Amino acid sequence: MNSKPQKIIVNIQDCKYPSWKVCLRNKLKYLKSSNLEIDCKNLDLSCTDLLEVIAISNQSNCTVISVCSTSLKTTVSAQSLGYKSQFIIENHLNETLKINEKNITISKTNFHQGTVRSGEYLESSGDLLILGDVNPGAKVSAEGNIIIWGRLLGIAHAGSKGDSKSTISALQLRPVQLRIASRVARGPKEKPQLGFAEQARIDSEEIIICPLETT
Amino acid sequence: MATDTRVILICSGKGGVGKTTLTANLGISLARQGFTTAVLDADFGLRNLDLLLGLENRIVYTAQEVLEEECRLDQALVKHKQEANLSLLPAGNPRMLDWLKPDDMRRIVDMLKEQFNYVLIDCPAGVEDGFKNAMAASQEAIVVTNPEVSAVRDADRVIGLLNTNAIKPVQLVLNRVRPKMMANQEMLSIDDVTDILALPLLGLVLEDEQVIVSTNRGEPLTLNSLNSPAAKCYLNIAKRLQGEDIPLIDPLEESSGFGAKFRRLMQTKIF
Ligand SMILES: Nc1ncnc2c1ncn2[C@@H]1O[C@H](COP(=O)(O)OP(=O)(O)O)[C@@H](O)[C@H]1O
Ligand SMILES: [Mg+2]
Numbered sequence: 124m125n126s127k128p129q130k131i132i133v134n135i136q137d138c139k140y141p142s143w144k145v146c147l148r149n150k151l152k153y154l155k156s157s158n159l160e161i162d163c164k165n166l167d168l169s170c171t172d173l174l175e176v177i178a179i180s181n182q183s184n185c186t187v188i189s190v191c192s193t194s195l196k197t198t199v200s201a202q203s204l205g206y207k208s209q210f211i212i213e214n215h216l217n218e219t220l221k222i223n224e225k226n227i228t229i230s231k232t233n234f235h236q237g238t239v240r241s242g243e244y245l246e247s248s249g250d251l252l253i254l255g256d257v258n259p260g261a262k263v264s265a266e267g268n269i270i271i272w273g274r275l276l277g278i279a280h281a282g283s284k285g286d287s288k289s290t291i292s293a294l295q296l297r298p299v300q301l302r303i304a305s306r307v308a309r310g311p312k313e314k315p316q317l318g319f320a321e322q323a324r325i326d327s328e329e330i331i332i333c334p335l336e337t338t
Numbered sequence: 339m340a341t342d343t344r345v346i347l348i349c350s351g352k353g354g355v356g357k358t359t360l361t362a363n364l365g366i367s368l369a370r371q372g373f374t375t376a377v378l379d380a381d382f383g384l385r386n387l388d389l390l391l392g393l394e395n396r397i398v399y400t401a402q403e404v405l406e407e408e409c410r411l412d413q414a415l416v417k418h419k420q421e422a423n424l425s426l427l428p429a430g431n432p433r434m435l436d437w438l439k440p441d442d443m444r445r446i447v448d449m450l451k452e453q454f455n456y457v458l459i460d461c462p463a464g465v466e467d468g469f470k471n472a473m474a475a476s477q478e479a480i481v482v483t484n485p486e487v488s489a490v491r492d493a494d495r496v497i498g499l500l501n502t503n504a505i506k507p508v509q510l511v512l513n514r515v516r517p518k519m520m521a522n523q524e525m526l527s528i529d530d531v532t533d534i535l536a537l538p539l540l541g542l543v544l545e546d547e548q549v550i551v552s553t554n555r556g557e558p559l560t561l562n563s564l565n566s567p568a569a570k571c572y573l574n575i576a577k578r579l580q581g582e583d584i585p586l587i588d589p590l591e592e593s594s595g596f597g598a599k600f601r602r603l604m605q606t607k608i609f
Binding site: 237238240241242243256258259260276 | 465487491492494495497498501534536
């Protein structure tokens with residue numbers, strides 16, 4: 124599949140240009156047919172936006188191979204268009220945390236933007252990405268992993284069909300209850316430190332919570 | 339004839355948090371500012387907006403007769419004695435719950451929109467049909483809650499439903515705030531509540547014994563007791579609803595009481 128192995132990274136969020144479209148067009152002028160990794164930085168791009176990125180690239184005989192961004196929305200848009208994508212989390216310490224196919228396999232991802240409120244229930248047959256808080260009294264469940272770009276204060280169930288390798292990640296993990304596969308755990312009493320994303324997973328038959336791995 | 343009528347649902351999920359009290363006081367305040375205002379009692383099961391406004395004995399017809407076309411709207415509207423800009427459309431009997439549909443609510447509100455600047459709908463507790471009917475006719479909403487876990491949980495549920503029904507804006511009123519308890523962390527703080535509910539805060543209302551006295555008298559505080567702590571809060575809420583930029587009271591400052599106020603006065607060199 125990869126006939127053109129060399130991949131050129133194009134940053135389309137460059138303050139020299141008035142918009143990412145202009146930026147992309149200008150940068151492509153100097154490239155002859157190549158494979159691209161589009162670095163969207165913190166741009167929030169929809170699927171339509173990304174289709175435009177791809178169209179502009181194709182006009183210059185370039186092929187988009189992958190997309191990376193610190194915006195969850197952009198990452199998810201890229202995923203849903205079937206592109207390899209990397210989600211980069213920058214925490215308060217300016218360490219970057221890269222989530223990609225290596226540590227999280229994103230299959231059929233469902234994406235929800237906004238707070239999940241008391242009494243609401245979200246379910247996914249693959250992974251579940253939530254951009255917002257999961258409030259007390261709300262429940263989210265996925266056959267795969269759950270990633271919450273916000274606070275988890277309600278109930279989350281990952282691996283709902285029994286996959287015990289599933290994980291639950293959130294910027295703040297303060298759930299009432301956590302479930303992974305058939306394991307159930309009550310949420311931790313103590314408040315987590317701010318600014319550190321955490322992940323719950325099964326380790327020797329028990330649900331443990333640890334800082335999200337930095338790579 | 340008013341064309342840009344604001345139809346505001348006053349709701350909470352949980353009962354007894356202060357919806358009816360807010361509706362009555364907001365109604366009086368808006369009327370006093372010169373806006374023609376209708377308050378609609380949509381709590382057919384436990385109607386008491388008429389009581390709070392002291393209008394119980396003047397009711398002849400209700401929303402029910404209007405819908406059944408047994409009377410005209412203006413025959414059912416009860417004008418307030420002191421505030422001529424304020425009218426109440428009373429709730430019919432509880433059996434209305436059996437047949438009332440969202441479309442009926444919309445019909446009533448459409449009629450009210452023809453002659454009022456504001457229509458405030460006092461919503462029943464719960465998230466069932468009574469709430470859904472009232473929501474169907476509303477454009478925007480005020481969610482009332484108390485600094486208690488259960489009230490906040492129910493408010494959150496209601497906000498979710500308002501969002502899915504495209505009601506906006508949705509703003510928050512935090513009622514029965516006790517500055518001392520908040521300062522001692524015996525009560526959820528304002529941040530605790532707004533953190534979860536993630537709504538713009540339209541105002542705080544302090545816990546105030548005068549509220550109970552005024553309820554029993556059928557005279558909302560904003561009518562005759564403008565100096566009571568809660569009345570000031572209600573007046574501020576009415577002004578903010580108009581878009582006026584009035585800072586929120588700081589409950590911590592309220593709790594530090596006379597000593598602190600005295601010091602502030604000294605500092606501002608009034609003496
Ligand atoms: N700020 C307040 N301070 C003291 N009592 C209050 C306050 N707000 C409401 N109350 C009391 O709480 C009770 C319930 O209020 P009400 O407005 O009838 O609630 P709801 O309509 O939400 O059921 C009433 O007895 C009322 O007097
Ligand atoms: Mg009531």
